[in-house]
Amino acid sequence: MPQTLEKIETTPEERFLTAFRAADGTTLNGSNSRLHTLRKEAIERFEALGFPKRKAEAYKYTNIQKVLKRNYALELAPRDPHVTADDIAPFLVPDLDAHVLVLVNGRFNEALSSIGELPDGAIVTGFAEAARQHPDLVEAHVGQYADHENDVFIALNTAFTQDGAFVYVPKSTVLEKPVHIVSVVAAEEDLMLQPRYLFIAEENAQATIIQTGRAITDTHTFTNAVVESYAGRNAHLDHYEIQDEGPKSAIHLSSQGYQHEHSVVRTNAFTFSGELVRNNLRMLPDGAHCESHLYGLVLGRDGMHVDNHTVVDHAAPDCYSSELYKHLVDDDATAVFNGRVLVRQDSQRINAYQSNDSLLLSEDADIYSKPELEIYADDVECSHGATTGTLDKEAIFYLQSRGLSYAEARALLLVAFARDVLDNVKVEALEALLDTYVTARFGPQA
Amino acid sequence: MALLEVKNLHASVEDTNILKGVDLTIDGGQVHAIMGPNGSGKSTLASVLAGREEYEVSEGSVHYLGEDLLELEPDERALEGIFLAFQYPVELPGVSMMNFLKQAINSKREHQGQEEIKAADFMKLMRERAELVSLDPKLMRRSVNEGFSGGEKKRNEIFQLAMLEPKLAILDETDSGLDIDALRVVADGVNKLRAEDRGFLIITHYQRLLDYIVPDVVHVMVDGKIVKTGGKDLAIELEEKGYDWIRGEAVPA
Numbered sequence: 223m224p225q226t227l228e229k230i231e232t233t234p235e236e237r238f239l240t241a242f243r244a245a246d247g248t249t250l251n252g253s254n255s256r257l258h259t260l261r262k263e264a265i266e267r268f269e270a271l272g273f274p275k276r277k278a279e280a281y282k283y284t285n286i287q288k289v290l291k292r293n294y295a296l297e298l299a300p301r302d303p304h305v306t307a308d309d310i311a312p313f314l315v316p317d318l319d320a321h322v323l324v325l326v327n328g329r330f331n332e333a334l335s336s337i338g339e340l341p342d343g344a345i346v347t348g349f350a351e352a353a354r355q356h357p358d359l360v361e362a363h364v365g366q367y368a369d370h371e372n373d374v375f376i377a378l379n380t381a382f383t384q385d386g387a388f389v390y391v392p393k394s395t396v397l398e399k400p401v402h403i404v405s406v407v408a409a410e411e412d413l414m415l416q417p418r419y420l421f422i423a424e425e426n427a428q429a430t431i432i433q434t435g436r437a438i439t440d441t442h443t444f445t446n447a448v449v450e451s452y453a454g455r456n457a458h459l460d461h462y463e464i465q466d467e468g469p470k471s472a473i474h475l476s477s478q479g480y481q482h483e484h485s486v487v488r489t490n491a492f493t494f495s496g497e498l499v500r501n502n503l504r505m506l507p508d509g510a511h512c513e514s515h516l517y518g519l520v521l522g523r524d525g526m527h528v529d530n531h532t533v534v535d536h537a538a539p540d541c542y543s544s545e546l547y548k549h550l551v552d553d554d555a556t557a558v559f560n561g562r563v564l565v566r567q568d569s570q571r572i573n574a575y576q577s578n579d580s581l582l583l584s585e586d587a588d589i590y591s592k593p594e595l596e597i598y599a600d601d602v603e604c605s606h607g608a609t610t611g612t613l614d615k616e617a618i619f620y621l622q623s624r625g626l627s628y629a630e631a632r633a634l635l636l637v638a639f640a641r642d643v644l645d646n647v648k649v650e651a652l653e654a655l656l657d658t659y660v661t662a663r664f665g666p667q668a
Numbered sequence: 669m670a671l672l673e674v675k676n677l678h679a680s681v682e683d684t685n686i687l688k689g690v691d692l693t694i695d696g697g698q699v700h701a702i703m704g705p706n707g708s709g710k711s712t713l714a715s716v717l718a719g720r721e722e723y724e725v726s727e728g729s730v731h732y733l734g735e736d737l738l739e740l741e742p743d744e745r746a747l748e749g750i751f752l753a754f755q756y757p758v759e760l761p762g763v764s765m766m767n768f769l770k771q772a773i774n775s776k777r778e779h780q781g782q783e784e785i786k787a788a789d790f791m792k793l794m795r796e797r798a799e800l801v802s803l804d805p806k807l808m809r810r811s812v813n814e815g816f817s818g819g820e821k822k823r824n825e826i827f828q829l830a831m832l833e834p835k836l837a838i839l840d841e842t843d844s845g846l847d848i849d850a851l852r853v854v855a856d857g858v859n860k861l862r863a864e865d866r867g868f869l870i871i872t873h874y875q876r877l878l879d880y881i882v883p884d885v886v887h888v889m890v891d892g893k894i895v896k897t898g899g900k901d902l903a904i905e906l907e908e909k910g911y912d913w914i915r916g917e918a919v920p921a
Binding site for chain 2: 614615616617619620621622623624625626627628630631634635637638639640641642
């Protein structure tokens, strides 16, 4: 029987604490001592921190309590939902040769995965499997970048996580093919998942990781995911996150990246569906001459609520960061963007650029956009820009005057708006897929 | 049958009457010029003909090849062969020239029951027509009008005209902002596109353009009406005497 959150009238925190106590010593033990210690620390921190209250500044526009209240089943013991290769097939990227790792309800499913051949020393596997097979590697990194001390959702994930994915690329090794992690939700009841992802690119290594979240069922789900990534000296790490789990899914993603000097990290977040999506993305370029690129594209519709909070913490000098988030908000959807750039006192010669542009496609669509530049060094070049607008009537008329229908003109302009985010997708097959998706989403209605 | 027949056209924007009874007939193969002072309603006429939605027609009629033009959406007008070269061409960041042109051409071909244009034919056509207005083919790889100079934007309009081969081409102050060299290039392009089955309506404030594109008929518009119509010499007379001369003449008795 899956463990379900208590229905009794109590605080949301208490429900998790009760579930933790009930499961501790059995399924929650984890596979090695470091993880076990972490869990103990994390649950204590969770209890001390508590979920953000309605008035908490960081969650001002996002009512996370709303999705916390449900009586989710917790996936604390392995189950085997019936998912076939045919179910997964539509979620793969056509014409993409990749190391495919499939998670079903947050658990690594070896039978459905096709990881294929990897360079010497490289590892692509489930998180629990990695903790068993490569405890030294996992222990050296897990909990190092995601801050379970001060972040309640990371603490919760750390206490409860069962599985997820693990990618390790050793020194001077290049993963020529991308790793594609396909996370599928297949649930018969409302379900809460807490997958953990750990991506390590050692010195001078290179990897591209694509994460796709999809659902084949339509119960309410709440995924509290944590991604920790580590880019060693001169490492190159490209990360794509495609969030499309359907209208009843809620996601809280904490993605925390650490960068050594001369490393280049690109993150790309695409949000296409979800009742509520909150992404906390934090990059820490901790060595000189790092490059950090953050891209995001949100397509909001039908009451979706998508909140991207990003932080670039320039802890070292001579680094470059650029950020571009675009929102296309339709119907009564809401988008929130909060982009914080922190340049610490000794981090001289930083170039940091941020922009976020939003198109509101309906009277009921909302965007809350807030750039936050906090600069304590004096020799820096930082800029930010935010635009919000509606579809340009004159542009529509221009296209119509060349023979395009209103719907075609609108579609062309909306895809064009998303273009500069799509253009930064460096995996050709993925770019083509996303392009097709965005075009179809706004394409002329039949 | 006339290519375009405008009768007693009244139009307003935001409750301001701008056109106050325009009559105009253009036959295929003809080049008509409309001159007039700023605010006389020249560009409004172009907008109404192309179907810009802010303009409301309160009276009168427009027939294009015998059909009621005012019933048609802007894109339907374009597909039927009306082309407006914009006074202020719109920048479309993220929309590549290539995709835009291909979609425009294929919309027209589909409307005419033809198959989509073949890639090689499209490229050939594009190169050919770009040369007509000395438009740098490299611009085809850019977004529509984005970062184009003023002259490039105007040449791009004539280039699109050449690509889409309309039956009625309306040039809305295409000469504004062009220096004499650019003006000659644009005029040369237009002259090469003159054809038996194609009419032009050229809207301009200045006579100079008409030195290069010699019109068959010149109209003078003042205060929302065509007050004088004549041959190409009218343009020259107007340049010499100024619009006040016409205004004086046009005062009703």
